[in-house]
Amino acid sequence: MKYAMVILRDKEEWQPLSTEQLDFELTAGWWAGLKGKVVASVRLGLPDESTTVTWRGDQPVVTDGPYVEAKETVGGIVVVDVGSAQEAIELATTFPSRVGIRIEVRPVLEG
Amino acid sequence: MNEASQALEQYVRDESARLVASLTRQLGDFDLAEESVQDAILEALSHWPASGVPKEPGAWLRVTARRKATDRLRREARYRDRLQVLGKSLERTVDPDQPGVIDDRLVLIFMCCHPTLSREVQVALTLRSLLGVTTAQLAKAFLTSDATMTRRIVRAKRKIVEAGIPFAIPSGDEIRGRLSEVLTSIYVMFNEGYLSAGPATSQREELANDAEWLAGLLRQLLPEEPEVTGLLALIRLHQARRRARFDDRGEIVLMKDQDRSVWDRPAINAAIELLTSALRMGQPGFYQAQAAIAGCHAVAARWEDTNWELIVNLYDQLLSIADSPIAALNRAIAIEYRDGPEAGLAELDSMGKSLDSYHLFHAARAQMLRGMGRSSEAADEDRLASKLTSNPAELSLLQRRIEDETFIKDGHGHRRQ
Numbered sequence: 001m002k003y004a005m006v007i008l009r010d011k012e013e014w015q016p017l018s019t020e021q022l023d024f025e026l027t028a029g030w031w032a033g034l035k036g037k038v039v040a041s042v043r044l045g046l047p048d049e050s051t052t053v054t055w056r057g058d059q060p061v062v063t064d065g066p067y068v069e070a071k072e073t074v075g076g077i078v079v080v081d082v083g084s085a086q087e088a089i090e091l092a093t094t095f096p097s098r099v100g101i102r103i104e105v106r107p108v109l110e111g
Numbered sequence: 112m113n114e115a116s117q118a119l120e121q122y123v124r125d126e127s128a129r130l131v132a133s134l135t136r137q138l139g140d141f142d143l144a145e146e147s148v149q150d151a152i153l154e155a156l157s158h159w160p161a162s163g164v165p166k167e168p169g170a171w172l173r174v175t176a177r178r179k180a181t182d183r184l185r186r187e188a189r190y191r192d193r194l195q196v197l198g199k200s201l202e203r204t205v206d207p208d209q210p211g212v213i214d215d216r217l218v219l220i221f222m223c224c225h226p227t228l229s230r231e232v233q234v235a236l237t238l239r240s241l242l243g244v245t246t247a248q249l250a251k252a253f254l255t256s257d258a259t260m261t262r263r264i265v266r267a268k269r270k271i272v273e274a275g276i277p278f279a280i281p282s283g284d285e286i287r288g289r290l291s292e293v294l295t296s297i298y299v300m301f302n303e304g305y306l307s308a309g310p311a312t313s314q315r316e317e318l319a320n321d322a323e324w325l326a327g328l329l330r331q332l333l334p335e336e337p338e339v340t341g342l343l344a345l346i347r348l349h350q351a352r353r354r355a356r357f358d359d360r361g362e363i364v365l366m367k368d369q370d371r372s373v374w375d376r377p378a379i380n381a382a383i384e385l386l387t388s389a390l391r392m393g394q395p396g397f398y399q400a401q402a403a404i405a406g407c408h409a410v411a412a413r414w415e416d417t418n419w420e421l422i423v424n425l426y427d428q429l430l431s432i433a434d435s436p437i438a439a440l441n442r443a444i445a446i447e448y449r450d451g452p453e454a455g456l457a458e459l460d461s462m463g464k465s466l467d468s469y470h471l472f473h474a475a476r477a478q479m480l481r482g483m484g485r486s487s488e489a490a491d492e493d494r495l496a497s498k499l500t501s502n503p504a505e506l507s508l509l510q511r512r513i514e515d516e517t518f519i520k521d522g523h524g525h526r527r528q
Contacts, residue, residue, distance in 0.1 A: 015521065020380055020383055020384060020387070020483075021383070021410045023387055024386065024387045024406060024410060025407075025410070025418060025421060026401045027387050028387075028390060028391045028406065028407070028421060028425060029421055030390075031390040031393070031395065031399070031403065031425065031428070032403070032421070032424040032425045032427065032428045033424070034393060034394065034395055034428070035427055035428045035431045036431045038393060038395060041392060041393040041394045043391070043393070057300050070353045077392070078393040096391075103527055
């Protein structure tokens, strides 16, 4: 079964990990846990590099930057192939960066 | 080996890659460049033993190779247009500190790794032109005869010429298609420099430095490829600990006994940051796994602080990417440190005979047996190990261990623990 881990980052609350070593060990632990499970992985650029397209009536409106009202931005998506939703959730719980991070685990629809 | 042939071997390995690469760029002809460099080496072989090693052997080889290329061009009556090129830009060198400059050798690797060639020939050609590995050594490494290897190389070179493979770094998707072979070549180059398998020297620092530099260039080309970043971090983590690897007498110091105060901490921290950024991309790969394992050792303030649990998990990841008996051996050693020598030995013994001819397998078994107090079996294993390696630093380490075991067995007590 495939699940997408959609990694969301709160613009105001997010903080980097306290030390490099902790950051490395947590990241490496998470990464080792991905063993044989990653199907696809996308890491996105910073929100200020984005361009937002909306519509006013039928007219598209193109603005520089992310949607200003949004508190969170998508940082990346990792698609894993695992035995159960539980397994995907467990992987998400080991994600290294924590403060201001929210991960949505969602099934990938196939067929 | 006499002085002249030792010096020649050294310079062939140090200089021939540069030479072949820069001549290829100037002549636009890999085959001609390689032949000319080989000619120069042959000339050195016949002159140096009698006349002595020239003051600047590298420059001597460069001048001679250029002369040989001119001779060949003249002979083949192709010289009119190309001689001019040869006259110019010959002393062009690359400044390693200047970003954005692509080393000719990196281009050479990409050329040798062209997909029209079989993978085996790609690696053979790269090793030959980059490391100056001889055809005879290649034949041995690929378990085939000299004649077969010669034929393969000749065929490969003909293919490069006939297919008109350009001396250039490919673009876009094509670069990714050749990436795995290119990474392998740089990795082999680094390993050869970091711990040479041959009897002449234990460390070939310059080759290792060059591999680091090439990996850095490759990262400039492909900053978003986590495996490229992984390889660079791996090389830098090893380099940062280089000074602690050998003692004053040139003998290997095991990781456990290394003086961690001489590790280059700022370099380690920078490499760890680089590696962490690659791991965050969530795309598992061989070099990232190796680098992460090296990183676990590098961040531990003391040997006792090593995170063996994480190391075992990373070995599991590594084995799922590339099933290698050597990685399995190292995993067993990590299990020994996590759970004790009995657990480690059980892992080793479950691996079967795949590593019976590998000296480090026996050295590891010896260490575990020693940990369990079975010292005479340990000495037997060390003896087996020393029969299987030709590296002088490793040999002397094993020799010391054998002496220790014999000492203990003879009832004189512990000498070194």
